[in-house]
Amino acid sequence: MLNVVLVEPEIPNNTGxxxxxxxxxxxxxxxxxxxxxxxxxxxxxxxxLDYWVHLDVTEYQNVEEWIxxxxxxxxxxxxxxxxxxSYLENEFQDGDWLVFGKESVGLSKEFMxxxxxxxxxxxxxLIRSFNIANSVAFVVGEAKRQIGLKK
Numbered sequence: 001m002l003n004v005v006l007v008e009p010e011i012p013n014n015t016g017x018x019x020x021x022x023x024x025x026x027x028x029x030x031x032x033x034x035x036x037x038x039x040x041x042x043x044x045x046x047x048x049l050d051y052w053v054h055l056d057v058t059e060y061q062n063v064e065e066w067i068x069x070x071x072x073x074x075x076x077x078x079x080x081x082x083x084x085x086s087y088l089e090n091e092f093q094d095g096d097w098l099v100f101g102k103e104s105v106g107l108s109k110e111f112m113x114x115x116x117x118x119x120x121x122x123x124x125x126l127i128r129s130f131n132i133a134n135s136v137a138f139v140v141g142e143a144k145r146q147i148g149l150k151k
Contacts, residue, residue, distance in 0.1 A: 001056075002027040002092075002143055004136055005099040007063070007107060010036030014103060016052070017133040023051040025140050032060045036102075063111065070097060076115045078107055079139060081129050083118035090119055092143035103132050 004027050009015045015031070022029045031039075039059070060066040070076060076097040077090065099115075101107035106129070112118060121130060121138055130138070 001094065002140060002147075003030055003095070003097045004028065004140065005030040005032065005066070005097055006132075007032045007099065007111065008034055008036075008102040009132075010103045011132075012037040014131065014133045018136050019055045019057065020051045021133070021137055021140060022056070023054045025144055027056075027140060029055060029057045030060065030066060030097075031057065032063055032066050067114070073115060074117070077117045077119050077139075078112055078115055079121070079135060080107055080112060080118050081120055081123075082106075083120035085119055086122050087119040087139050087142060088122070090117075092146045094147050096143060098136070098139050098143065100132055100136060 002025070004018065004022055006015060006018065006029070009031060015035075015037075019029055021027070075093065075095060076099060077087075077092075078099045079087070080101070099107070101111070119139075121135055123130060129135075
C-alpha cells in the first residue's frame with residue numbers, strides 16, 4: 001500500500017479529491033497539520049463524496065509526529081518543482097511515502113533538507129506547477145503501475 005502525505009494542505013477540494021484517489025488506489029492518506037480548513041468542511045466531504053468513510057487516513061499534529069513513525073526514511077520521496085530527477089526515473093515499491101507540500105508554496109527548504117529523495121513532475125516551462133490533486137494522481141498512477149509489474 002502506498003502512503004500519500006499532504007503537508008499542511010490548504011484547499012479542501014484538493015484534499016477531498018486526493019482522498020477519493022487514495023480510496024480508489026488502496027493507498028493511505030497522511031495529513032500533517034496545520035490545515036487551511038476544518039476536516040469536516042462540506043467542500044472536503046463533497047470532493048471526497050461518500051468515499052471518505054472508506055479512506056485510510058491519519059492526521060498528525062506536526063511534522064515531527066509524522067517523521068517519528070516512518071520505518072525507513074530511504075523510502076520517502078518528496079515532490080518538488082525544484083528537483084532535477086523525474087518521478088518517471090524512480091523505482092517505486094509497495095509501502096513508499098509520496099510527500100506533497102501545501103498548494104501555495106510547496107515544501108519548505110528546511111523540510112526538503114530532512115530527506116534525500118526529491119522528485120519532480122516534468123512540465124512545460126509555461127506553468128509553475130500542476131494542481132496538487134493532479135500531481136498526486138500522476139505519481140500514484142506511476143507507482144501503482146510499477147508495483148503491479150513486480151507482482
